[in-house]
Amino acid sequence: MSEADVLRQEVLAPVADVGGPQQPLLAVRGLSKHFAVGGGLFGRGGVVRAVDDVNFSVDKGEVLGIVGESGCGKSTTARLIIGLIAPDKGEITLDGEPVGPALTLRELRRRVQMVFQDSYASLNPRLTIEETIAFGPKVHGIAPAVARARAHELLRKVGLDPSLFADRYPHELSGGQRQRINIARALALAPRLVILDEAVSALDKSVEAQVLNLLLDLKEELGLTYVFISHDLNVVRFISDRVIVMYLGEVVESGPVEALWTDARHPYTRALLAAMPSLDADHRTQEAPISGDPPNPIDPPSGCRFHTRCAFAEPVCSAEAPRLMPTGNERHAAACHMVDPASGHSRAPVASPEIQHAI
Amino acid sequence: MSVNPLSAPIVDIRDLHVRFSGERTVNALNGVDIALAQGEVLGLLGESGSGKSVTLKALLRLLPPRRTTITGSMHVAGQDVLSMDDEALENYRGGVVSMIFQEPMLALDPVYSIGDQIAEGVVRHKGVSWAQGRARALEMLEGVRIPSARRRLDAYPHEMSGGMLQRAMIALALSCSPKVLLADEPTTALDATVQIQILLLLRELQREMGMAVIFVTHDIGVAIEISDRVAVMYGGRIVETGKLRDVVKNPQHPYTRGLLASTIHGAKRGVRLETIPGAPPRLDRLPPGCSFAPRCGLADAACSQGEILAVPLGPQRNVRCIKLATNIAVPVGV
Ligand SMILES: Nc1ncnc2c1ncn2[C@@H]1O[C@H](COP(=O)(O)OP(=O)(O)OP(=O)(O)O)[C@@H](O)[C@H]1O
Ligand SMILES: Nc1ncnc2c1ncn2[C@@H]1O[C@H](COP(=O)(O)OP(=O)(O)OP(=O)(O)O)[C@@H](O)[C@H]1O
Ligand code: SF4
Ligand SMILES: [Mg+2]
Ligand SMILES: [Mg+2]
Numbered sequence A: 001m002s003e004a005d006v007l008r009q010e011v012l013a014p015v016a017d018v019g020g021p022q023q024p025l026l027a028v029r030g031l032s033k034h035f036a037v038g039g040g041l042f043g044r045g046g047v048v049r050a051v052d053d054v055n056f057s058v059d060k061g062e063v064l065g066i067v068g069e070s071g072c073g074k075s076t077t078a079r080l081i082i083g084l085i086a087p088d089k090g091e092i093t094l095d096g097e098p099v100g101p102a103l104t105l106r107e108l109r110r111r112v113q114m115v116f117q118d119s120y121a122s123l124n125p126r127l128t129i130e131e132t133i134a135f136g137p138k139v140h141g142i143a144p145a146v147a148r149a150r151a152h153e154l155l156r157k158v159g160l161d162p163s164l165f166a167d168r169y170p171h172e173l174s175g176g177q178r179q180r181i182n183i184a185r186a187l188a189l190a191p192r193l194v195i196l197d198e199a200v201s202a203l204d205k206s207v208e209a210q211v212l213n214l215l216l217d218l219k220e221e222l223g224l225t226y227v228f229i230s231h232d233l234n235v236v237r238f239i240s241d242r243v244i245v246m247y248l249g250e251v252v253e254s255g256p257v258e259a260l261w262t263d264a265r266h267p268y269t270r271a272l273l274a275a276m277p278s279l280d281a282d283h284r285t286q287e288a289p290i291s292g293d294p295p296n297p298i299d300p301p302s303g304c305r306f307h308t309r310c311a312f313a314e315p316v317c318s319a320e321a322p323r324l325m326p327t328g329n330e331r332h333a334a335a336c337h338m339v340d341p342a343s344g345h346s347r348a349p350v351a352s353p354e355i356q357h358a359i
Numbered sequence B: 001m002s003v004n005p006l007s008a009p010i011v012d013i014r015d016l017h018v019r020f021s022g023e024r025t026v027n028a029l030n031g032v033d034i035a036l037a038q039g040e041v042l043g044l045l046g047e048s049g050s051g052k053s054v055t056l057k058a059l060l061r062l063l064p065p066r067r068t069t070i071t072g073s074m075h076v077a078g079q080d081v082l083s084m085d086d087e088a089l090e091n092y093r094g095g096v097v098s099m100i101f102q103e104p105m106l107a108l109d110p111v112y113s114i115g116d117q118i119a120e121g122v123v124r125h126k127g128v129s130w131a132q133g134r135a136r137a138l139e140m141l142e143g144v145r146i147p148s149a150r151r152r153l154d155a156y157p158h159e160m161s162g163g164m165l166q167r168a169m170i171a172l173a174l175s176c177s178p179k180v181l182l183a184d185e186p187t188t189a190l191d192a193t194v195q196i197q198i199l200l201l202l203r204e205l206q207r208e209m210g211m212a213v214i215f216v217t218h219d220i221g222v223a224i225e226i227s228d229r230v231a232v233m234y235g236g237r238i239v240e241t242g243k244l245r246d247v248v249k250n251p252q253h254p255y256t257r258g259l260l261a262s263t264i265h266g267a268k269r270g271v272r273l274e275t276i277p278g279a280p281p282r283l284d285r286l287p288p289g290c291s292f293a294p295r296c297g298l299a300d301a302a303c304s305q306g307e308i309l310a311v312p313l314g315p316q317r318n319v320r321c322i323k324l325a326t327n328i329a330v331p332v333g334v
Helices: A003-010 A074-081 A105-111 A129-139 A144-157 A175-187 A205-222 A233-239 A257-262 A267-274 A315-319 A353-358 B052-059 B086-096 B114-126 B130-143 B162-174 B192-209 B220-226 B244-249 B254-261 B324-329
Strands: A026-037 A046-058 A063-068 A089-094 A112-115 A193-197 A225-229 A242-247 A250-256 B011-020 B026-036 B041-046 B068-076 B097-100 B180-184 B212-216 B229-234 B237-243 B311-314 B317-319
Touching: A026 A074, A046 A074, A046 A089, A046 A250, A063 A074, A063 A233, A074 A112, A074 A193, A074 A225, A105 A112, A112 A175, A129 A144, A129 A175, A144 A175, A175 A193, A175 A205, A205 A225, A205 A233, A205 B254, A225 A233, A233 A257, A242 A257, A242 A267, A250 A257, A250 A267, A267 B192, B011 B052, B026 B052, B026 B212, B026 B237, B041 B052, B041 B220, B052 B068, B052 B097, B052 B180, B052 B212, B086 B097, B086 B114, B097 B162, B114 B130, B114 B162, B130 B162, B162 B180, B162 B192, B192 B220, B212 B220, B220 B244, B229 B244, B229 B254, B237 B244, B237 B254
Parallel strands: A063 A225, A063 A242, A112 A193, A193 A225, B041 B212, B041 B229, B097 B180, B180 B212
Antiparallel strands: A026 A046, A026 A089, A242 A250, B011 B026, B011 B068, B229 B237, B237 B317, B311 B317
16 A cells, blocks of 8 residues: 555545546636725725636646736635635635535635645644644544544654654744755645745745655656646746736636647736846846836726736727637636737737637 | 945844754754845745745844843844844834835734824834825825825725735835835735836836845745845755856755746646645754755755755855765756
């Protein structure tokens, strides 16, 4: 019996697969979350459209990367999926089962776990590392001794010696060590889906490489599916099968990772790729590829939300919001008028019957 | 850049040791030397847990006094950091040296708005009016490209995204024009487009204000964008230091070589990433000699006998490795 089998047996029966391999593990339809923000003494209050009509799905065993500008709604999307906050609109289904009253939060936790962006704020300062990792399994009825053994096992898996770390408190760890505790904790319930929000950004490159290798191994061993949020495009390219790009609460492009890297269609995606730091000490970056400030999320630009910073913007761009359109590459879509033959943008492709059919 | 290495360094750390005691002992720093000239940017790289954050926190005297033993010396702008009393520390922190923390939540107070937190510091250190403090806060939030800065002045930390918090913290740290900025991974939560804007902004402000910066980062690309010089830490010591270009193009210490080889840039999907085998050293009882020896392909018995001293390879270029001569013949990427 492999190590993984032992873990499964001892801990919790894995959540059974329902819809078979063809059914996406996660499907998100029309998801929206708006936050009211107070205006303080000056100015009136407003609404931040953190997530606005977002659609995507994640296949079983797939790694979906989410990238995008800071504040574009990546973490909010993650928090909606794990049920930390309730959506204003839209639905989330897990292996065909709608998340909501029918699927209790407790059951949802068994299926979906998250590694949070702020490794410090997401750990309870009064619990030791061992207690932190064993907490979830204990809540789910696992005997304390088994939960503890499992916690030690997971510590070893994330490269931390239990004899040195099990009884430490979060403030006694370095940032990278804390982030690995978060990963261990997320895996303790043997979930099906793990959302990793900037999970490796606090790690140095050699530990990052170890953790990424580990994540890929665990995915194989435990049959996991990941949603991987990161601002590090090198990491996203390495780990993801498909990627979605968000801008101001909306999905602006999605597709297989290689299609995105070699044939990005949305100007924001291209700017993002161009903004990766130079690795050449003799040629540092002199100018940022996107000029202009990120727009106000409270009162987002009309039409295409990127038009205020886009080098290709034309009148149609501020008048009408582009929809996600297939680009012609398989599973690759972009929300830019330059992709839509019917938009009237001067750089739009001439409509071909084939593409019209695809739409 | 007008870096004058001959003038007295603005930051002068010598043989710094930091030990945490209590239930267990952690020898976090084991002889760290850093000399930083005014206007110079030092990139600090290194293994997770190697002591980067502890170095910065020690320099701000932020470590828990009861459980921490500090030896060695630290001088900043001529002042002896270890002998400062509470009042001197108050002026020193934020006024002379300020820090951008690895975790925003450690620096920001959850119950005050961002604008008030910045204004409070400015009023305290610069003796200006509250209105001027608020005006400075707005100016700083705009400077770090926080969208709708005026409205965000009244936002509380939990209402902001991770990247915005990082930018708010950068604004807070720079608001009193410190002489020395300690930046602990200040751009890890930022997307590439904002990251490069912030790096360019920091470079510009740093030049304008003549600020010295210690910039901790895991991202070689970021280090390349910002640093004049880099230092690489392992097991509480600086194992290699030199001009950015020299270290990146011609790393000498086996750990530095491993670190640069592990970089994921251009890695193939599905192929396991190269890593440095083995685990970081136990800091409760350090091995004699080189703490990298158990993981090092070049190590022999001599590496574990007695302290390894830094070998100077040129001006401002040092490597703590006794196998250097053999080492040079080994191709990069061991
Ligand atoms: N509780 C809240 N109250 C008000 N506004 C919020 C709240 N949570 C998030 N927001 C706002 O929603 C927007 C999206 O935030 P989110 O944290 O999802 O961004 P993100 O894409 O994860 O960004 P980052 O890369 O910087 O972490 C931001 O403008 C943020 O300020
Ligand atoms: N207050 C403390 N008490 C005990 N040990 C501590 C304390 N703070 C840090 N340490 C330990 O000291 C060592 C150095 O920690 P430090 O935070 O400086 O690492 P770092 O180089 O910044 O790592 P990272 O890149 O992961 O942030 C680590 O092994 C850590 O566990
Ligand atoms: S729709 Fe217009 S403004 Fe938006 S990205 Fe495309 S060309 Fe630019
Ligand atoms: Mg986030
Ligand atoms: Mg640190």
